[in-house]
Amino acid sequence: MSETPMAPRPAETFEEVEDALLSRWPETKLEPTLDRIRAFTEVLGDPQRGYPVIHLTGTNGKTSTSRMIDTLLRALDLRTGRFTSPHVERMTERISVDGEPLTDEEFVRAFNDVAPYTHLIDESETHPLSFFETVVGMAYAAFADAPVDVAVVEVGMGGSWDATNVADATVAVVLPVAVDHAAYLGGTPAAIAVEKAGIIKPGSIAVLAEQTPDVAAILLERAAEVGATVVREGLDFGVIARVPAVGGQVVSLQGLRARYDDVFLPLYGAHQAQNAVVALAAVEAFAAGNEQSQPLDDEVVRAAFAEVTSPGRLEIVRRSPTIVLDAAHNPHGAEAAAAALEDSFSFSPLIGVIGVMADKDHEGLLAAFEPHLAHLVCTQNSADRALPAERLAAVAREVFGEDRVSVAPRLSEALDQAAALAEAGEAFGDPLGSGAVLVTGSVVTVGEARTLLVRERGGRS
Numbered sequence: 001m002s003e004t005p006m007a008p009r010p011a012e013t014f015e016e017v018e019d020a021l022l023s024r025w026p027e028t029k030l031e032p033t034l035d036r037i038r039a040f041t042e043v044l045g046d047p048q049r050g051y052p053v054i055h056l057t058g059t060n061g062k063t064s065t066s067r068m069i070d071t072l073l074r075a076l077d078l079r080t081g082r083f084t085s086p087h088v089e090r091m092t093e094r095i096s097v098d099g100e101p102l103t104d105e106e107f108v109r110a111f112n113d114v115a116p117y118t119h120l121i122d123e124s125e126t127h128p129l130s131f132f133e134t135v136v137g138m139a140y141a142a143f144a145d146a147p148v149d150v151a152v153v154e155v156g157m158g159g160s161w162d163a164t165n166v167a168d169a170t171v172a173v174v175l176p177v178a179v180d181h182a183a184y185l186g187g188t189p190a191a192i193a194v195e196k197a198g199i200i201k202p203g204s205i206a207v208l209a210e211q212t213p214d215v216a217a218i219l220l221e222r223a224a225e226v227g228a229t230v231v232r233e234g235l236d237f238g239v240i241a242r243v244p245a246v247g248g249q250v251v252s253l254q255g256l257r258a259r260y261d262d263v264f265l266p267l268y269g270a271h272q273a274q275n276a277v278v279a280l281a282a283v284e285a286f287a288a289g290n291e292q293s294q295p296l297d298d299e300v301v302r303a304a305f306a307e308v309t310s311p312g313r314l315e316i317v318r319r320s321p322t323i324v325l326d327a328a329h330n331p332h333g334a335e336a337a338a339a340a341l342e343d344s345f346s347f348s349p350l351i352g353v354i355g356v357m358a359d360k361d362h363e364g365l366l367a368a369f370e371p372h373l374a375h376l377v378c379t380q381n382s383a384d385r386a387l388p389a390e391r392l393a394a395v396a397r398e399v400f401g402e403d404r405v406s407v408a409p410r411l412s413e414a415l416d417q418a419a420a421l422a423e424a425g426e427a428f429g430d431p432l433g434s435g436a437v438l439v440t441g442s443v444v445t446v447g448e449a450r451t452l453l454v455r456e457r458g459g460r461s
Contacts, residue, residue: 010112014104017111018091025130036125037133037163043117044137047144048167051081053151054282055167057196058175058209060333061275062154064267064310065175068279069152074099075304076287076296081143081151083136083164088312088327088447095139097146110142132156136163150286160198168201171286172228173278174208177215178332190214197222205229205285209278210238231256233274237281242273244344253277256284258295264306268314269340276305312446314340317453321422322347322436323415325450327443329356331364337440338372347436349374349425351418354396355411355445358387365441366399373438375421376400378407379414381444389414411448415439 011017041048054069056062063084070082079098087093092101095110102110114137122128129137136156143151150170155162177193193215200206206223208216210233223230231237240252240259248266251273252259265276284296312327314337324341328334341350352373356362366376378393380386389409396405408414415437422435439449 011108017108021131032161036129037166040121040137041166044141048140050144051148051151052170053153053167054171055153055169055199056173057155057159057199059178061175064313065275065279066152066154067310068308069282071308072283072304075300078149081148083139083153085156086443089451095142110138114138114141133163159196169204171282172200172204172206173282176209193218200228202226207282208232210234239273239277253280255280260301263302268344271336321419324438325446326440327446328440329442331368334365334368349435351421351437352376353414353418353439354441355379355381356387356441357385363395366396370399375404377414377418379411380409381448383444
């Protein structure tokens with residue numbers, strides 16, 4: 001039996017809550033059991049059963065798609081809860097009600113509401129509750145307390161054994177599946193799909209983004225096993241057209257019930273257009289399940305998509321030179337981000353600042369970005385799992401060549417170095433170029449860069 005903490009006293013500050021949560025088993029460690037989280041939500045009164053849930057999994061795009069779904073649902077006058085992970089800058093971002101992250105005071109209250117029960121589980125199980133399990137319990141309880149009309153819930157890792165999966169989805173969304181977290185989920189998309197398919201439950205509507213044939217076969221088999229209804233991108237819904245535009249793109253989307261033309265989406269890249277149509281189909285499926293059989297109002301859809309934000313996803317946070325943040329942390333995400341940069345911008349030179357986690361496929365990520373970056377500054381974030389900048393640089397030199405790689409372990413120095421290179425276009429043979437900096441490689445790297453770069457907080461992102 002592991003040593004267990006004493007029953008906690010009520011926390012008074014956000015910092016106390018953050019420390020208490022971070023002292024638990026880290027969220028990057030996945031154990032294939034739902035026993036602890038089931039026991040936890042049971043003593044909380046199974047709050048996740050008090051409202052319908054739209055549950056999202058997939059390798060990339062979950063956060064952007066969940067934010068789009070949230071915005072569309074609120075446009076339909078529904079009160080929403082949204083659980084997302086990981087956070088970009090602050091832990092409070094993980095739990096939102098009506099599109100806004102909990103305030104520090106609300107986050108403390110959500111923690112204190114569940115904290116008296118955590119020690120009961122800690123004492124009764126082989127291992128204490130993890131960080132992630134505790135925050136999932138906080139989110140589900142906070143949504144019940146609000147109360148919300150619908151919760152939009154993003155898995156942390158995988159599906160079947162993810163702590164969020166104690167909820168039974170009304171709508172289960174599976175975004176494109178590729179390889180990530182291979183040590184936990186498997187080394188092929190098909191192996192990973194088996195795990196992600198676990199969010200498809202009896203009676204749910206499965207909204208499937210376009211997948212490779214082997215992945216699609218696994219998802220369809222799961223849906224057939226449990227009697228779920230399936231709608232598929234490319235058959236039942238899809239992107240009809242997209243044109244890059246100032247500040248994003250204009251898209252035409254074929255939904256499940258209607259076509260929506262000339263929709264402005266203030267996000268960049270074909271992958272975000274795909275995320276948008278998946279979000280639209282998920283909301284249409286949810287509305288149909290609630291006996292709202294009419295197509296969504298065209299103007300409501302347009303207005304909702306025009307308001308969508310997704311911090312740290314090809315987000316421009318500074319000009320002169322332009323600095324773009326993107327949380328791509330695997331080759332699949334890097335390829336999508338690189339394609340969007342080519343599609344929507346004409347930066348020259350484009351300087352990369354990359355800091356990655358040691359357990360990621362950093363060689364694959366570097367290879368995806370190599371054709372698009374004139375120079376790369378290797379750095380590292382503050383996380384214990386961060387790959388040291390020098391080790392990243394050793395791999396980067398093999399991919400980029402000696403002359404295109406430099407090292408700045410401190411992120412602030414890496415940003416300054418990259419900005420200077422972006423402004424010195426002449427050094428790259430482009431005296432008239434519009435230089436820019438891309439900060440990428442990890443959500444943590446992007447979050448720390450965002451904290452350094454975004455000085456004025458006129459409101460929540």
